[in-house]
Amino acid sequence: MKAGVRNVARNRGRWILSIALAAGACKDPPQPTSTDAGPVTPPATSSASAAPSSASSAPADVTSGASSTWTEGPSVMTGGSVDAEALRKKAHARIDKDTSAVHLLEGGTARELGQRACEAAVPKRPADTKVLIKPNIGGFEWFKDPEKSGGDDGLHGRITDPEFVRGIIHCLKARGHTKITIAEGWGATHADWVHLARASGYEAMTRDEGVKLVAMDDDGVFDVEGDTPGKPLALRGMEKTHVPTLLIPKVLAEHLDGGLYISAPKVKVHRYGVFSASIKGMQGTVMMSDKSPAFRQKSRMHREIGAALAAEKKGEPGARKTYVKSLETFAERIADVLEIEAPHVVLAEGAPAMGGDGFGRQWPAKERVAIAGTNPILVDRVVAQYLGFWHSKALAKELEGHETSPLLTVAAKRFGIDIESPTLAGNGAALLGSPRPAHLLGMAGFEIHEGGGVEVKPRVASAEPSLRSDDAGATEPAKNKDETIVHAIHFGASDAPKIDGAIDASWAKATKVRWDTDWSGKKTGTFTSARFGWSEGALYVLWELEGAGLFTDTTRPIATERSRLYQEDCVELFLTPDPRHTSRYFEIEAGPYGHWFDIDVDRAHKREDVAWSSGVKVGTTRDAEKKTAIIETAMSAPDVTTALRANAKLPVGLYRMEGRTDRKYLAYRPTLTAKPNFHVPEAFATLSLDP
Secondary structure, three states: EEEEOOOOOOOOOOOOOOOOOOOOOOOOOOOOOOOOOOOOOOOOOOOOOOOOOOOOOOEOOOOOOOOOOOOOOOOOOOOEEHHHHHHHHHHHHHOOOOOOOEEEEEEHHHHHHHHHHHHHHHHOOOOOOOOOEEOOOOOOOOOOOOOOOOOOOOOOOOOOEEEHHHHHHHHHHHHOOEEEEEOOOOOOHHHHHHHHHHHHHHHHHHHHHHHHHEEOOOOOOOOOOOOOOOEEEEEEEOOOOOOEEOOOOOOHHHHHHHEEEEEOOOOOOOOOOOEEEOOOHHHHHHHEOOOOOOHHHHHHHHHOOHHHHHHHOOOOOOOHHHHHHHHHHHHHHHHHHHHHOOOOEEEEEEEEEEEOOOOOOHHHHHHHHEEOOOOOOOOHHHHHHOOOOOOOHHHHHHOOOOOOOHHHHHHHHHHOOOOOOOOOOOOOOHHHHOOOOEEEEEOOEEEEOOOOOOOOOOOOOOHHHHHHHHHHHHHOOOOOOOOEEEEEEEEOOOOOOOEEEOHHHOOOOOOOOEEEOOOOOOEEEEEEEEEEEOOOOEEEEEEEEEOOOOOOOOOOOOOOOOOOOOHHHHHEEEEEEOOOOEEEEEEEEEEEOOOOOEEEEOOOOOOOEEOOOOOOOEEEEEEOOOOOOEEEEEEEOHHHOOOOOOOOOOEEEEEEOOOOOOEEEEEEEOOOOOOOOOHHHOOOOEEEEOO
């Protein structure tokens, strides 16, 4: 069967906590079967700044260990408006005394983490309870054209992975829930929302799962269609707050009134708020009556920022103090919103979490985690430490003494929550037993880069560090330095192969190389073949895989770049565009179902550019019965094509990763390192471009 062909033709660019162990208090769910799941180990408990705490004294769901301290009570919706004071009292009654554990779960796919987080933290409710899940979907960079921005679509790494939300949905369905809605608020047009839903993968995911996807917007479409989920409702009792003109989306009010509201934020650093999780995520629900449409008034939450940044730019005395004051004011407003609209549960996706600025530059965490609980302030407290911004002296230096985000400290003060040493549960607890890497590009022009041994340049982190270029220096280089020639046939304009995973006549004269050796030189009996071709517009590679188990997460889209593809079955091409500079090369990964990932590696400058694009196009076919697959690729980015000329000889590495448990690291030219490592340019073969 032929897989769909996708084409992305782009230009160059890319904390210590105690563990709750009391019986029944925070029972961790079964661990995933994924081979990259972390070990279950307790964190250290010797920190003076975070003394051990006891398990929660609040009643807990005996299955999930989640807090079940809230009750529905009387309706807060009357006469077409909402009683804000009633919502405020309900939120305080629930959160002020909620000291239940925060679950830090590590390992597995985004979908598995979503399901595990739900199982761990979502209290059991009657099956007919309506459920609202609010992920982070929007962001002002979402509409980037990958063809004009180095392959960056403005979404990945910024939004909650739709597969994480799919895992939550599966957990809820297993409990019998059928009334499930996914909703996000954003400040764009209806047409933009439709585009966003499609580009993000949420349209397809919600359609597959049979759940609603709605916008908490009132743009003249959503407030007149169906049950009007985005209709702004008046809030009674906001006069003495920092947001007296606040309105509330109808769909959110309905679920706060008699349903279950789950916040599913992306765990990431934010250039203004320091980090973004459940508290910062409240801004997506904001509507204000100052102007129409109400949902486009979100920026009024931080309206002082413009003047503050202008003062910073001019170098005015006291400019930083003005900037921090704007952030503190923003925090007070967000706390007002939190008091009204606090989620019942927070399931935060960090698969992986992101450092950087929250938008354009990203430092992925090495692990895949979920952080979950019923107290949004405590969840954000754990998020702060996981991202490296708890008791941060570097941050305090930049933000007038604030050692974490003011959004967290203001919210904690408002609810009277002790955030020094919350209780932690889950197999990822050990991750906070030592200082965490911290990467923040502040909006006021400062940068913080601490811990983890990560370079200042953003790059991809790895659960298998021995296979990434940043660890290559810790191993021996290859000893087989004899030149091995791989030939590439020249294709004319009319005879270039169609990239569809089929071996057409164009490949008939191309020389095939075939191998079954692994990185150590050991014969494995699992063969891989490769043929090369080139034209003035692209470099072509035809891979033939034997003994293919097709270990691939097929739920992941193939239309967008697939990070950590190397953890599944895939082939890897390493291409050096300039033989005089062998420390700089391109890595293009492709999977048997059409998934792909590419990166520009510069070992000399210790840099990996994930925003770089090879312009790769992939076509695949598979035969599960015969255990074979064909992966056909064409790389057309200018960085690649400028190196293509007759008789050119370019260093090239040919590799394959195969198997779910008995993992094979196959290499055409063995790297002969102490452990699997493909990033050894000394072991590359030579690709000769025939005339």
